[in-house]
Amino acid sequence: MTLQQTPAGHPADAESGREPVVRLSGVRRHFGQTPAIDGVSLTVRKGEILGLIGRSGAGKSTLIRCLNGLERPDSGSIQIEGREITKLSEEELQPVRRRIGMIFQHFNLLSRKTVEENIALPLKIAGWTKEKRLARAAELIDLVGLSGKARSYPSALSGGQKQRVGIARALAASPALLLSDEATSALDPETTASILELLKDINKRLGVTILLITHEMEVIRTIADRVAVIDAGRIVEEGPVWSVFANPHTETTRNMLSGIRPNLPxxxxxxxxxxxxxxxxxxxxxxxxxxxxxxxxxxxxxxxxxxxxxxxxxxxxxxxxxxxxxxxxxxxxxxxxxxxxxxxxxxxxxxxxxxxxxx
The missing domain is CATH 3.30.70.260 (ACT domain)
Structure with missing residues (x-):
């Protein structure tokens, strides 16, 4: 299978029959003379799981911050569900951000709030009534497999349970897009497998689009539909996971695959x-x-x-x-x-x- 490109460098959306949730065109962001993102063009289609993989310093974190409006690119276009966000004011960005759920590496839970209160917090900020937000929290607690933990505090939870709370909180406002930022890198292998299985199930059941940022190829192999490899702020390789694993074209990709592909002893x-x-x-x-x-x-x-x-x-x-x-x-x-x-x-x-x- 060959990844077809439009003249602008995007995967051909017509081929998939699914509209883009995220579309980046020529995005650049410099810090001084250093390019953190150097002309990135990338499309994430509705309902897919795209894995964005790169080493530390490759530009992953800056790209996320540009997607949720915490960083402004120096040039280029970022569209979320067809809406250009690069020129929006902070007030205009708020409804866009509600369409994006964030899952963090270190959970970012409030220690003095219970599981249900942590999950319901985005809804409280959005103005939902207490009755509605607690009802929504109850649905999500069941969805992520934390039944019986609604009144527990984060200190009483394992790392995997904390991440399940983080996932439920990210889903609270029914976002179109989940940004998963190294969501499993602080977890042990068995817990990592269960969290990835949960994300895959959520993707299938809810149809939510997931952009999975990671430095681990095994995570990409387990869950992603497509993979994009970022190096020095540029997308150097992109395609279906099986195709990239079978025939990596760049030295960066080959090096990142070296830990999970057979190598000559x-x-x-x-x-x-x-x-x-x-x-x-x-x-x-x-x-x-x-x-x-x-x-x-x-x-x-x-x-x-x-x-x-x-x-x-x-x-x-x-x-x-x-x-x-x-x-x-x-x-x-x-x-x-x-x-x-x-x-x-x-x-x-x-x-x-x-x-x-x-x-």
Whole structure:
């Protein structure tokens, strides 16, 4: 699947049949001479989960602050549900902000207020009656799995429970967009998995759009529909999660994926040599229906066989994504036949070197 672009650099919205909730065009924000955001164009469509991933300092936090109006971009356009927000006054921004729910890394709960009071606080500020806001809080407490905790205080809650309160509070005013800012990075792996499952369920049940900001590729893999990689204030790669994982185009993306994609074991990489001496080690990437059967077909192609050094088949968004490291024996024309076979089936193949221990 190829991500089609409009002339302005946005994914083609007509293709999805869903209107944009967020549309950024050429957004720039500098602090002194340093560009925090450097010409970002990005679309988040209604009902999708878009993961925005980048290292610390890449521009994620500044981008969030521009989206909710806490920072003003130096140039470019930001539209929320079709409304340009960059020139709005503070008063004019208030109804836009009510359409955006924020989920924070460190929960940002008020310690002297109960669970239901924390959840209902945005509604109190918006002028809802006490009866209506407590009724809404009760609905959300049930939705996020905190039944029986309405009168509890944050000090009595676990980290995961606190984040569930934060999610419920973000949903209080029925926003069109949830901004999740590193919402799981302070949690242990088991709690992280439960929070991501909750966000995925909320997305499906309520149809709410989620922009998920993170530095963890595993979070993107688990929950996002699409991923955009930001580096030095620029979007350097964008596409469906399975496609980016299967074939990352930039060094930034490859480095961020290195912790969760199979890599050639260091002790094998250390002994590889450039000259054709011994077994040729290939790196092979393939996605799609042929991925799971690739090696079986290669066995039939090579009479002298081959060696599986490392790797396997993953499943992302119901797509098979394979990454293998295989050794081809130094038999006559075996390497050429292997490469031809793999490329014929759509695989990306790289000769990484030769292992003199296997001759």
């Amino acid at each position: 260091p002790h094998v990489a250390a002994r590889l040599v450039g000259e054709p001496s011994g077994e040729a080690i290939l790196g092979v990437d393939l996605s799609g229906p042929d991925a799971g059967n690739l090696l079986a077909g290669l066995s039939a192609e090579l009479p002298d066989g081959f060696r599986l050094v490392h790797g396997g088949v993953d499943h992302i968004q119901q797509q098979s994504v394979a990454r293998f490291f295989i050794g081809i024996p130094p038999a006559a024309d075996a390497l050429a036949r292997a490469i031809a076979y793999l490329q014929r089936h759509g695989a990306k193949v790289e000769v990484l070197g030769h292992d003199p221990r296997h001759v």
